[in-house]
Amino acid sequence: GAVVSQHPSWVICKSGTSVKIECRSLDFQATTMFWYRQFPKQSLMLMATSNEGSKATYEQGVEKDKFLINHASLTLSTLTVTSAHPEDSSFYICSARRGVNYGYTFGSGTRLTVV
Amino acid sequence: QQQVKQSPQSLIVQKGGISIINCAYENTAFDYFPWYQQFPGKGPALLIAIRPDVSEKKEGRFTISFNKSAKQFSLHIMDSQPGDSATYFCAASSWGNTDKLIFGTGTRLQVFP
Numbered sequence: 001g002a003v004v005s006q007h008p009s010w011v012i013c014k015s016g017t018s019v020k021i022e023c024r025s026l027d028f029q030a031t032t033m034f035w036y037r038q039f040p041k042q043s044l045m046l047m048a049t050s051n052e053g054s055k056a057t058y059e060q061g062v063e064k065d066k067f068l069i070n071h072a073s074l075t076l077s078t079l080t081v082t083s084a085h086p087e088d089s090s091f092y093i094c095s096a097r098r099g100v101n102y103g104y105t106f107g108s109g110t111r112l113t114v115v
Numbered sequence: 116q117q118q119v120k121q122s123p124q125s126l127i128v129q130k131g132g133i134s135i136i137n138c139a140y141e142n143t144a145f146d147y148f149p150w151y152q153q154f155p156g157k158g159p160a161l162l163i164a165i166r167p168d169v170s171e172k173k174e175g176r177f178t179i180s181f182n183k184s185a186k187q188f189s190l191h192i193m194d195s196q197p198g199d200s201a202t203y204f205c206a207a208s209s210w211g212n213t214d215k216l217i218f219g220t221g222t223r224l225q226v227f228p
Contacts, residue, residue, distance in 0.1 A: 006158070032213060043204060043218045044159070051213075093158045100211050103149065106158040 001027050004096045006107030013084055013114055021079045021110045023094030029074035030096035034104070035067070038091040050077055084114040117142060119207050121219030128226050134192040136222045138205035141186065145217075147210040150179065150190045153202045153221075162203070163190070166210065195226045 003026040013019050023033060032051050036044040048064075050056040050071035058064045066088075068080040077096075081088055094107040120139045128134045138148075146167050151159035165172045165179040165188065172179045178191040192199055205219040 004158075034215060041221075041223075043220050046215055049213075049215055091156075095216070100213060103147075103161060103164060104208075104216050106151075106160070109156070109158040111156065 002098065002103075002105045003027050004030075004094065004105045004107040006094050006110055008110060009108060010111040011113070013112070015085055015114055016083055018080055018082045019084055019112060021081075021092055021094070021112075023077045023079070023096065023107050025075045025096045025098075025105070028096075028098045030077075031074070031099050032097045033071055033077040034095040034097075035069060035077075035079050036093045036095065038093060038109075040091075044093060047079075081112065084112070086114045088112065089114045117217055119205060119217050119219040121205050121222060123222060124220070125223045126225070128195045128224065130195060130197060130226055130228045132195050132226075134195045134199070134224055134226070135189060136203055136205070136224075137187065137189045138207075138219050139185075139187045140207050140217075142207070142217075143186070144209050144214075145207040147208050148179070148181065148188050149206050149216075150177075151204045151206065151218075153204065159204060192224075195224075197226045197228055200224055200226050 005024045007022045035047045047062045048056045048058045052074045056069035071077040093109045095104045149164035150162045152162045153159040163177045176193045181188045203222045206216045208216045
């Protein structure tokens with residue numbers, strides 16, 4: 001149980017375009033979802049926390065207008081990178097949690113390359 | 116106070132040896148300590164986790180040792196195998212509320228045959 005599916009696994013886009021990444025909890029309802037960014041050989045950096053039906057809470061230094069997060073249902077959260085630039089190229093990972101007395105399940109990640 | 120310090124940054128172990136990775140935390144509100152294994156190009160996968168009510172937890176070749184007074188916890192991988200070569204992250208959070216998971220800096224483990 002507790003499977004999180006993330007799509008796409010990799011995407012290449014042109015500079016200036018927007019890219020949407022989906023995160024789905026397949027066999028449970030996720031009260032909270034988290035989005036991380038990971039640079040090569042570095043740890044996971046939390047970007048934002050989202051609860052179903054409410055606005056995401058962004059970490060300090062993360063541009064909310066650039067990284068749009070929508071948690072429209074208890075099984076789906078999306079991250080849209082707007083007007084992507086080469087410096088946005090990174091590995092993006094989502095995580096979902098069934099509730100406060102459950103652990104954190106991670107998706108398989110999305111490699112974004114902006115050219 | 117939100118940091119989780121992890122060491123070593125990298126570790127090379129011979130097949131069959133014991134791999135030990137250490138983590139330390141400051142926030143006494145933390146009461147959930149998972150370890151994640153990450154292979155290149157993949158998301159982190161939960162390996163084993165511990166709560167402060169026990170000082171040790173073992174699952175197969177993987178053992179977490181927890182020292183509440185020292186605010187330290189460690190991962191021991193017994194009989195290390197080449198397939199264990201990956202990056203390992205410790206993490207911490209407060210169980211029972213909506214707090215985020217705080218990650219350590221990661222340890223790159225290489226197990227040579």
